[in-house]
Amino acid sequence: DAGVIQSPRHEVTEMGQEVTLRCKPISGHDYLFWYRQTMMRGLELLIYFNNNVPIDDSGMPEDRFSAKMPNASFSTLKIQPSEPRDSAVYFCASSSRSHHGYTFGSGTRLTVV
Amino acid sequence: KNEVEQSPQNLTAQEGEFITINCSYSVGISALHWLQQHPGGGIVSLFMLSSGKKKHGRLIATINIQEKHSSLHITASHPRDSAVYICAAASSKNSGGSNYKLTFGKGTLLTVNP
Numbered sequence: 001d002a003g004v005i006q007s008p009r010h011e012v013t014e015m016g017q018e019v020t021l022r023c024k025p026i027s028g029h030d031y032l033f034w035y036r037q038t039m040m041r042g043l044e045l046l047i048y049f050n051n052n053v054p055i056d057d058s059g060m061p062e063d064r065f066s067a068k069m070p071n072a073s074f075s076t077l078k079i080q081p082s083e084p085r086d087s088a089v090y091f092c093a094s095s096s097r098s099h100h101g102y103t104f105g106s107g108t109r110l111t112v113v
Numbered sequence: 114k115n116e117v118e119q120s121p122q123n124l125t126a127q128e129g130e131f132i133t134i135n136c137s138y139s140v141g142i143s144a145l146h147w148l149q150q151h152p153g154g155g156i157v158s159l160f161m162l163s164s165g166k167k168k169h170g171r172l173i174a175t176i177n178i179q180e181k182h183s184s185l186h187i188t189a190s191h192p193r194d195s196a197v198y199i200c201a202a203a204s205s206k207n208s209g210g211s212n213y214k215l216t217f218g219k220g221t222l223l224t225v226n227p
Contacts, residue, residue, distance in 0.1 A: 042217055107156075
């Protein structure tokens, strides 16, 4: 298995633009998580899905953030409009009950200028 | 106050030294995770444990549920162990399958010098 695949690895965009981050979880994993990592706040959970259904989105900072999981092999995190304070590394991770652990993607480094 | 506290924040060691990183948590948990992140790199899950001790190579993780405390030990440390080590607690308060929801410590930056 190729692991959790995130794209793009790096994204630089101008303030106000829409940004879409993508994630392909490990096949067979039924949990998918989106995390954000900044120097100031460390790692924070944004939202997670179980069997493609959003379970907890209490970490999504504002209405500018939205996440979808249309099927078991794909999820997106969208920021519209983006702001400089959204600059961070965004990680996707997947897990399953039988796996009892997490597998993280390589992350997307987002810079909003 | 963060629900998961790690110490120390920074740790510098000489190659070969025995390393201990501590983690205390204030919530009831279903599992405790130790993660490793190299500078500019991705995050690797090292251990998930809910009781006792686990060992993988030179790494050992222990947990004391009564004291709400976990430790990560590295024996015979090596410069390639230099990384940020993050403790994360999966809360048992959450319903359904959300014991997978993690609360993270701030991380411990370990530098092992040759």
